[in-house]
Amino acid sequence: MENNNGKKILDKATELRIKLGEELHDSVMESIYAEAATIAGNSVDYMGNKKNYNFDRLVDKIVTSRYLGFPIMFLLLALVFWLTIIGANVPSQMIASVLVDIIHPALRTLFIDIGIPSWITGLFIDGAYLAGAWVVSVMLPPMAIFFPLFTFLEDLGYLPRVAFNMDNLFRKAGAHGKQALTMSMGFGCNAAGVVAARVIDSPRERLIAIITNNFSLCNGRWPTQILIATIFIGGAVPPYMAGIATAGAVVGIAVLGILLSLIVSWVLSNTVLKGEASAFTLELPPYRPPKILQTLYTSLIDRTLFVLWRAVVFAVPAGMVIWLVANVTVNNIAIGAYIINWADPIALFFGLNGVIFLAYIIAIPANEIVIPTILMLTVMTANIAGVGSGNGVMFEADSVKSTAEILRAGGWTLLTGINLMLFSLIHNPCSTTIYTIYKETKSLKWAAFSTFMPIIMGLTITFFTTQIYRLLF
Amino acid sequence: MNSVNKCETCPAHIQSNLVKLGIDMSDSDFVVALAGNPNTGKSTVFNNLTGLRQHTGNWPGKTVSRAEGGFSYNNKKFKIVDLPGTYSLLSTSTDEEVARDFILFGQPDVTVIVVDATRLERNLNLVLQILELTDRAVLCVNLIDEAKRHNITIDERNLSRQLGIPVVLAAARQRVGIDELLKMIYEVASGEYICKPKKIKGINNSGIESAINELSEMLKMEYPNLPNLRWVALRLLEGDQRIIDAVKNKELGVLEREDDLQENVDKL
Numbered sequence A: 001m002e003n004n005n006g007k008k009i010l011d012k013a014t015e016l017r018i019k020l021g022e023e024l025h026d027s028v029m030e031s032i033y034a035e036a037a038t039i040a041g042n043s044v045d046y047m048g049n050k051k052n053y054n055f056d057r058l059v060d061k062i063v064t065s066r067y068l069g070f071p072i073m074f075l076l077l078a079l080v081f082w083l084t085i086i087g088a089n090v091p092s093q094m095i096a097s098v099l100v101d102i103i104h105p106a107l108r109t110l111f112i113d114i115g116i117p118s119w120i121t122g123l124f125i126d127g128a129y130l131a132g133a134w135v136v137s138v139m140l141p142p143m144a145i146f147f148p149l150f151t152f153l154e155d156l157g158y159l160p161r162v163a164f165n166m167d168n169l170f171r172k173a174g175a176h177g178k179q180a181l182t183m184s185m186g187f188g189c190n191a192a193g194v195v196a197a198r199v200i201d202s203p204r205e206r207l208i209a210i211i212t213n214n215f216s217l218c219n220g221r222w223p224t225q226i227l228i229a230t231i232f233i234g235g236a237v238p239p240y241m242a243g244i245a246t247a248g249a250v251v252g253i254a255v256l257g258i259l260l261s262l263i264v265s266w267v268l269s270n271t272v273l274k275g276e277a278s279a280f281t282l283e284l285p286p287y288r289p290p291k292i293l294q295t296l297y298t299s300l301i302d303r304t305l306f307v308l309w310r311a312v313v314f315a316v317p318a319g320m321v322i323w324l325v326a327n328v329t330v331n332n333i334a335i336g337a338y339i340i341n342w343a344d345p346i347a348l349f350f351g352l353n354g355v356i357f358l359a360y361i362i363a364i365p366a367n368e369i370v371i372p373t374i375l376m377l378t379v380m381t382a383n384i385a386g387v388g389s390g391n392g393v394m395f396e397a398d399s400v401k402s403t404a405e406i407l408r409a410g411g412w413t414l415l416t417g418i419n420l421m422l423f424s425l426i427h428n429p430c431s432t433t434i435y436t437i438y439k440e441t442k443s444l445k446w447a448a449f450s451t452f453m454p455i456i457m458g459l460t461i462t463f464f465t466t467q468i469y470r471l472l473f
Numbered sequence B: 001m002n003s004v005n006k007c008e009t010c011p012a013h014i015q016s017n018l019v020k021l022g023i024d025m026s027d028s029d030f031v032v033a034l035a036g037n038p039n040t041g042k043s044t045v046f047n048n049l050t051g052l053r054q055h056t057g058n059w060p061g062k063t064v065s066r067a068e069g070g071f072s073y074n075n076k077k078f079k080i081v082d083l084p085g086t087y088s089l090l091s092t093s094t095d096e097e098v099a100r101d102f103i104l105f106g107q108p109d110v111t112v113i114v115v116d117a118t119r120l121e122r123n124l125n126l127v128l129q130i131l132e133l134t135d136r137a138v139l140c141v142n143l144i145d146e147a148k149r150h151n152i153t154i155d156e157r158n159l160s161r162q163l164g165i166p167v168v169l170a171a172a173r174q175r176v177g178i179d180e181l182l183k184m185i186y187e188v189a190s191g192e193y194i195c196k197p198k199k200i201k202g203i204n205n206s207g208i209e210s211a212i213n214e215l216s217e218m219l220k221m222e223y224p225n226l227p228n229l230r231w232v233a234l235r236l237l238e239g240d241q242r243i244i245d246a247v248k249n250k251e252l253g254v255l256e257r258e259d260d261l262q263e264n265v266d267k268l
Helices: A004-020 A024-043 A051-063 A069-113 A118-156 A158-172 A179-188 A190-199 A203-215 A222-236 A239-270 A292-327 A335-349 A354-362 A367-382 A400-409 A414-425 A431-441 A444-472 B002-009 B011-020 B042-050 B094-106 B117-133 B144-149 B156-163 B178-190 B208-222 B229-238 B241-248 B258-267
Strands: B030-036 B067-073 B076-082 B110-116 B137-142 B167-169
Touching (some): A051 A069, A069 A158, A069 A222, A118 A179, A118 A367, A222 A414, A239 A414, A335 A354, A354 A367, A354 A414, B067 B178, B094 B241, B117 B144, B117 B229, B156 B167, B208 B229, B229 B241
Parallel strands (some): B137 B167
16 A cells, blocks of 8 residues: 555655754754743742752862872772772681582592592582682672672762763774773673673664773682782782782773773774764763662672672583593693693793693683682692692682792793783683673674684783893893 | 544554564553653662662663563553653654654553652753653652752642643652552553643744644544644654654554554464
């Protein structure tokens, strides 16, 4: 059926539109605004008092000021990290002492006593169980501190101010101002940050936000950053400076991530994803006192347990793989050792080592298990006597000090530490994030690009760091 | 004409549009849309009405996709849809289109408009635009506790009289006003309360009224039962591409004509 009448109506509309002139839209808007003003004027009484607004405005003037905005942002970031670092230590050790020191040997004894073959005990107790236990004890306490703090800042209304501060930088990089928000989400979890990029309307800018989200140091990576910084950066300065130097190094890595996401955004928007940055309205909401209990509930249930569960699900099979590469032998040498020996010369070129390479391949499902994998593989190859719990058994070193001893015995130096911190920031996203990128972009090409681009960048940066370091020292 | 009208107003017909918009209509009597400016607490109101725990946050644009939930009141089942927050329904961002299409084509039984009590004047711009689209709305003036702290008082009766819809003062975070809101949603949905919404007048353009009337007449001939003729006419005069397309591909007609429905049935 022809839609003749529809066409007639449209023709008439066009005719009338031309007659009415171009200012029609403005007149309509004006009349709406005038109407709104009249109605509000009739039914709202401000009692001649607008003082309270001035407080919000005063705070905004400070936290979004040109000179103080960024220092305040970095200080808050450092404070959140510092609280997380010092707060998580004790509960982490307590959980580990129960799950790893008490339950693990008990399970082992039980399995051996009822006559289960040793390879099954190895695969499930030393591999799967221990990986899960490690992830819970290392991740749960910092997340239970970090996420509520982050949600607190969010509920308070600070996040839009961050976006406001960053907006200009992102626009100059050809990206959307809201990328500042998705980037902040990425500090919690990159997969969540990738999903959050839905708030950006333009497909081009959304893609940039998705690809660069990996440069937000995610929750799974900062335990690595904190541990390595404590050992190698904190260890390189006098003891009274160690705490500040460590927190400073971690913030430094986080800030480097922000810089990289700006630089990569700029490069992308000037090459493959060309286009103008689109404008958007960002209303700075009033500061609202957060409801503490609700903040705790949503951040603990919705974020902490959600992320933790995901990590455990991925860590358990990874733990089995780790046990296998360390225990399946060819000519009496574990296959893990073969791979490490083969990768070592190449890795040394980048100031890393074969253990780190293999650890990053095994740990693709979850960044959280990188450090335990590295420790286990290092013990296996360096033949350190008296530590660990046997071949291929992931373990938590009793203290930072003994972790340091293991790594140093494995040939680690300050350079290895720095490069591991850099590579931990700049490498492929975890498999959950890669899959999320694929789901959000519906493109294998962009998912692959988001995976390999950071690896190439990371290797390039560690290579040059290594060359410069060797020139200097 | 009369026989056509009967079919169009039958609930099954309206429901078919909602199903097309992705709403599972099995098992609910009324559909409620939740609209409003960004960051006015729509998600908090949504959580309070449904008992769900959608994550809320103090930043604009938090609700990225449409959230749905349900509740029952007076033995009637309500389906509630949390629309993305928007500043207007006029420009072209995806959010605004989602919200507008839902109210225009979905024809929810009630649209709850959540506004920030401390920013009422600015929020009313959106309210007036929504009232052009639908006749069945409830205004929820949220964050009334914050307004109190700022020494702002709001005369809800006066506001209700001027807008022609029920007005409820609420502080959703403290669950203040939620019961009253539920009651008003029910009254509007069931037809106990008949809204007489304010329509935009006094546009400063000499020819506008006659142009709107002329076009409305033509639209009325084609779509005799369209509830928001004036608004569609105005959008066409302003050259709104989405509405022009809706006329072209007969999307407006789907709301109206039984032969279109028959076509859909034939396809099955």
